Amino acid sequence: MPIPAKSKGRVLVAMSGGVDSSAAAALLVDQGYEVIGVTMQVWDYSSCNIEEGAGTCCSSSDVDDARSVADLLNIPFYVINCEDEFKEKVIDPFVSDYMAGRTPLPCVNCNTYLKFDRLIEKMQELNCDYLATGHYAQIVHDKNGDAAIVTSTDDWKDQTYFLFTLPKDILNKILFPIGHMNKTDVREYSLKKNLVVARKKDSTGICFVGDKGYANFIRDNYPAAPVKTGNLRLYPSGAVLTQHQGIHNFTYGQRKGLGISSEQPLYVVKVDAESGDVWVGEEKYLFTQKMTIENCHWHKNISPEERLCVKVRYAHKGGEATIEHVEGSIYNVYFSEPQRAITPGQAAVVYDGARLIGGGWIR
Amino acid sequence: MLNGPIYFDYNATSPIHPELQEKIVEWLPFWGNPSSVHAHGRQAKKLVREARQSIADALGVSPLELIFTSGGSEGNNTVICGLLFSAQAEERKELITTTIEHPSVTRAMDFAETQGFKVHRIEVNRQGELDFFHFERVLSEKTLLVSMMLANNETGILLPIKKIATLAKARGALMHTDAVQAIGKININLGDLGVDYATFSGHKFYALKGTGAIYARRGQEFFNYIHGGGQERGRRAGTENVLAIASMGYMAHKLQKMPEHYEHMLELRDFFEAQILQKIPDAEITSQKAKRVPNTSSVILPGVHGESLLMSLDIKGFSVSTGSACSSGSSEPSVVLRNMGLTRDEAQSSLRVSMGWMTTREEVESFIEALVSIVDHLRNIKNRGDSRANPS
Numbered sequence: 001m002p003i004p005a006k007s008k009g010r011v012l013v014a015m016s017g018g019v020d021s022s023a024a025a026a027l028l029v030d031q032g033y034e035v036i037g038v039t040m041q042v043w044d045y046s047s048c049n050i051e052e053g054a055g056t057c058c059s060s061s062d063v064d065d066a067r068s069v070a071d072l073l074n075i076p077f078y079v080i081n082c083e084d085e086f087k088e089k090v091i092d093p094f095v096s097d098y099m100a101g102r103t104p105l106p107c108v109n110c111n112t113y114l115k116f117d118r119l120i121e122k123m124q125e126l127n128c129d130y131l132a133t134g135h136y137a138q139i140v141h142d143k144n145g146d147a148a149i150v151t152s153t154d155d156w157k158d159q160t161y162f163l164f165t166l167p168k169d170i171l172n173k174i175l176f177p178i179g180h181m182n183k184t185d186v187r188e189y190s191l192k193k194n195l196v197v198a199r200k201k202d203s204t205g206i207c208f209v210g211d212k213g214y215a216n217f218i219r220d221n222y223p224a225a226p227v228k229t230g231n232l233r234l235y236p237s238g239a240v241l242t243q244h245q246g247i248h249n250f251t252y253g254q255r256k257g258l259g260i261s262s263e264q265p266l267y268v269v270k271v272d273a274e275s276g277d278v279w280v281g282e283e284k285y286l287f288t289q290k291m292t293i294e295n296c297h298w299h300k301n302i303s304p305e306e307r308l309c310v311k312v313r314y315a316h317k318g319g320e321a322t323i324e325h326v327e328g329s330i331y332n333v334y335f336s337e338p339q340r341a342i343t344p345g346q347a348a349v350v351y352d353g354a355r356l357i358g359g360g361w362i363r
Numbered sequence: 364m365l366n367g368p369i370y371f372d373y374n375a376t377s378p379i380h381p382e383l384q385e386k387i388v389e390w391l392p393f394w395g396n397p398s399s400v401h402a403h404g405r406q407a408k409k410l411v412r413e414a415r416q417s418i419a420d421a422l423g424v425s426p427l428e429l430i431f432t433s434g435g436s437e438g439n440n441t442v443i444c445g446l447l448f449s450a451q452a453e454e455r456k457e458l459i460t461t462t463i464e465h466p467s468v469t470r471a472m473d474f475a476e477t478q479g480f481k482v483h484r485i486e487v488n489r490q491g492e493l494d495f496f497h498f499e500r501v502l503s504e505k506t507l508l509v510s511m512m513l514a515n516n517e518t519g520i521l522l523p524i525k526k527i528a529t530l531a532k533a534r535g536a537l538m539h540t541d542a543v544q545a546i547g548k549i550n551i552n553l554g555d556l557g558v559d560y561a562t563f564s565g566h567k568f569y570a571l572k573g574t575g576a577i578y579a580r581r582g583q584e585f586f587n588y589i590h591g592g593g594q595e596r597g598r599r600a601g602t603e604n605v606l607a608i609a610s611m612g613y614m615a616h617k618l619q620k621m622p623e624h625y626e627h628m629l630e631l632r633d634f635f636e637a638q639i640l641q642k643i644p645d646a647e648i649t650s651q652k653a654k655r656v657p658n659t660s661s662v663i664l665p666g667v668h669g670e671s672l673l674m675s676l677d678i679k680g681f682s683v684s685t686g687s688a689c690s691s692g693s694s695e696p697s698v699v700l701r702n703m704g705l706t707r708d709e710a711q712s713s714l715r716v717s718m719g720w721m722t723t724r725e726e727v728e729s730f731i732e733a734l735v736s737i738v739d740h741l742r743n744i745k746n747r748g749d750s751r752a753n754p755s
Contacts, residue, residue, distance in 0.1 A: 036678065076677060076678060078674050078677075080670060081670070121744065122671070122674075124744045125671045125674070125675060125740070125741055125744055126674060126675060126678060127675075127678075127740070
């Protein structure tokens, strides 16, 4: 990755207290940057029962971990309070998405509005040249200095899916120090550097939800959220199988916890927010070839003839598709092969080979 | 050129006085337990006794009226919570305090409410004036205790404790003052103030952390909060923090030169405030016209977020604060400033600058220069940010 020659420069690094961002900070120090660490406090963990540091990205003991890494690296470290913003931009939309029958993806909003908006501003305030995070993603520059995001060398950990909303014009200010490494290397490097977090469990799940699950999170923290109850219907016959306790308890492709018994496996194939009906059916009904996406962000122009790769969820390996502009920031996506459980509320992220082209939100 | 980070946060804690650093090394061999009768014990006991005498002299009280504690928070809690169990509390079920107290008073008052007491919280406005009308209205024969701070930690304003104590006494109420932020900044004569109780902390006037003192006027009831051995004449159990107590005694002796220190700090603060108001015309000093300790400025810098200011100043090598150090990390701006009637934005844009005996004019000058350039930089970024389109 080309670095301006004059000096290494000053970097603000977002440190969650996890192994990836800790290693990122350590690498930057190694490489001769002037590094400033920052942790965003996003949620008051005293009010939930998350076991400290147990597999989420930002619990309260993680702030202490980030601080101890910063102390070891001998860099300035600050905690900035983002609780209000996090609630407004991440948790509130997360809850309203579920209540409206969608399956939200809060990590993208956290990246959009906190990591790459608030922290970019913080970076400017502190006269930093770059903002760095511990994402598994890479930025490449072509001959003209044009920057693009490409996938991490670690296919398994690649996190570019969560970065599609990044404005293209800030890419030359962003560093992903561990994007060229795989997780094993990151852990080995952290051990070598004596980072206390080297053996910490990977973060999984949604940081603020905890081990009680999202439905309980909503019940405990948003008691006034409007619960839409309705029928559980069999697709395609429409036969009513039972009543359900709210559409927010369901996601496309879900098989467990439907509250019914059936000889053949049944899956949620549609959540109808208007009527409150949740449709279940055989797995074959989960497959579709077309979807509409909205609020799209693009890093380059696309033409309807281009054969691109589209991921419909983080763990999806991606399917070949063409994309056609409808109007505004709305696009239609046509897959070459039917895709399983395309889920409203999730992101559709578009790649040309390893290069991130952009994406949008599934309707 | 100045070396190392420069300290403008004396209200959070103060550096250990340079002379004291040498004395502490001298005292290190006196590690005995002051309660022991043998030679080792006597050496330690001598340090504690001398410290008690020195502090008593500095405050104009008798040594037996002083009880050593772990610091200001313990002192405030001991006095307030302890009195809830006193004989007077059988009859008198009301307490009076202000809306600008340190959390160790505020929370102790909250606790009193859970024990069936009524608490009146008197407002102090942004000019630093206590609402005397309200105070006199609620002060009555039902008042058990009036607890008001002598100097405020965030704005430096001084409350008219002598006048308040006179009024309280006339109604038979007890009077406590949290004097943690006043000692080392103004001359304090407790006899003259007319309070029944006062609280002090060592580390706010150049002594070690982990020690403080309660003044309890002779003859007034005192409730033992920490039970155990007979230390402090049975009023506060626990082996004495000998080194820290000795350090506080040493600094109390230094308070003899208070008038000089006062003039020194006052001159620097007034210079700082005049320069800032000239160079940042829309800045405002909260309660500037009020009676204040000579070392504290609470500056409103409109359009600049205190958190950003703090980080930027730290990176440039200046240690300051946005409010009470105890509440940093919380998302709400200073409760004290909000209670004084500042808007949320004003409170969020407030910077607390507190100086000390060792602050130099050179330090203040370089701080002014840094602050002015950072405010300018942050305002430019904010203006650009406000005009930037919001990402969807």
